[in-house]
Amino acid sequence: MRRIAIAVVAPTLSFSLAACGALGGSGSSSDASPTKGNDLTVGLLLPETANTRYEKFDYPIIKEKVAALTRHQGKVEYANADADAGRQAGQMQRMIDNKVDVILLDAVDSHAIADMVQKAKDAAIPVIAYDRLSEGPIDAYISFDNELVGEVQGRSLLEALGSGVDKTDKIVMINGSPTDPNAKQFKDGALSQLGPKVTISKSYDTKDWKPENAEANMAQAIAELGKDNIVAVYSANDGMAGGVIKALKAAEVTDLPFITGQDAELDAVQRIVTGEQYMSVYKSYPTEAETAAQMAVAKVQGKDIQFDSLTRDRVSSPTHKNIPAQLVSVVALTKNNIKDTVIDDVFYKVADICTAKYREACVAIGLLK
């Protein structure tokens, strides 16, 4: 059964990036099975650099956690595809040729990469889909509850619009890349909330999740709908919300509509402080990334009980059913809970957010005295 979006405003996990390296104590592998010791290599394939999460959080956290779990003997072989599916296939081929022990795959194109997943399988290299559910014979999947992400975004917009919300209110949807299965889940989740309450006047899928493509689509929506006729913009993530705001400002919209996002990027948190962006979705990357590292190491070392306990959920891809998975919950981030989320979890310091330009706005919402 699906959880209701409102249930996600759970207490955030207390986590410190600084403490990341100190996690070696738990689950360290003195009990490594004969399958493979600690001198293992985890191949990590991430999809792009346009959105900041991958290089700022996912990669460094996974790297540190693999080191901590292997008494600093294990390593991560990392490649980023820069939104190029062909390049990612080449990177994965190289990892197979290099005989890495396991691959964490965050696919640029979840369908196109299926052949490479099969090749890895043929070479007896397990593949764990990371964040995006890739097709082909993967061994497991670790991600957030992506439909819930969309529900949280949709529900937040309705909350912002308040009781006066009218079915004739016009909304623009700026969705993610059509090659990313998460984008469809975000969209479906958001539509489940917005569909019955407002009119989706324009809806775009954004090539490669690129902010500049979102900006161009938004400019087109403004031209067609009229700059004062849009009450809210559903943007699937923060990078694209930045593009949407640029388009609105270029059209000289002074009273910005409510705009969503996702990823808790620093720029977006600053826009939330000033009120330019209504919300983001705060996803605990440490939980996702550290769990991925644990799954990868457990898989290579043949720790089946630990692996099973990390993958209690089940998901299906277009090619495979009942894939062992873990889906991590998410939190809506608005100006009311910046402290309880990104500050308390040491994603950012108050000083990172409240630079001179944002000082006044930070004081106004109680982030600074």
Ligand code: GAL
């Ligand atoms: C999604 C991911 C989001 C966002 C987006 C853009 O797959 O779940 O967190 O970063 O890609 O890269």
